Amino acid sequence: MSGDADRYREVARAADRAFRLLPAGPPDVPRADRAGARPATPAHRINADPDTVERDLMKLVLTLVELLRQLMERQALHRVDTGELSEDEEERLGTTLMVLHEKMTELCGRYGLTLDDLNLDLGPLGSLLPRDEP
Structure with missing residues (x-):
């Protein structure tokens, strides 16, 4: 080590x-x-x-993974809405997305981040990830 x-x-x-x-x-x-x-x-x-380079790198990687996770989730919901998936496929997909969300939360916690920390401000373009509405 x-x-x-x-x-x-x-x-x-x-x-x-x-x-x-x-x-x-x-x-x-x-x-x-x-x-x-x-x-x-x-x-x-x-x-x-140098003291925060690992955390900053993980923040960037986790931001990209979270963006992809949210895109996959939207695509999955679209496929469910259009009836493209069987009931078993819907169940597996839902379970997989929940596990991925839990792992993201776990990795964020390991590096002292929250899922909100991953949302980059892109200035006039708004935020990278959609904000949760109350």
Whole structure:
């Protein structure tokens, strides 16, 4: 297990070096070409904290899995509504989706996340995952 821990630390250090958040220096910031035009804001790089890189990576992976789970669930409901599935297939599909939801909740708990934490804000596009309505 020590070898795995060493490998994780090495990856975390490499990610930290590669993605350290640093403001661009004056030579990197483009100047305004026209009179009165606003100069561009400084560029930034990603800040990867070695202590949270595993949790952040799991959050990204779990977000993608949750998106796929919700899409599969919608497709399953559509197939049930159209009568494409036998009663046994509906039962198996429902059980599988419930188990997948439980596993997602379990994995989120293992990394100190909730299913709500997986919903990314996409700015003007809204949220990645549909919000539960009260």
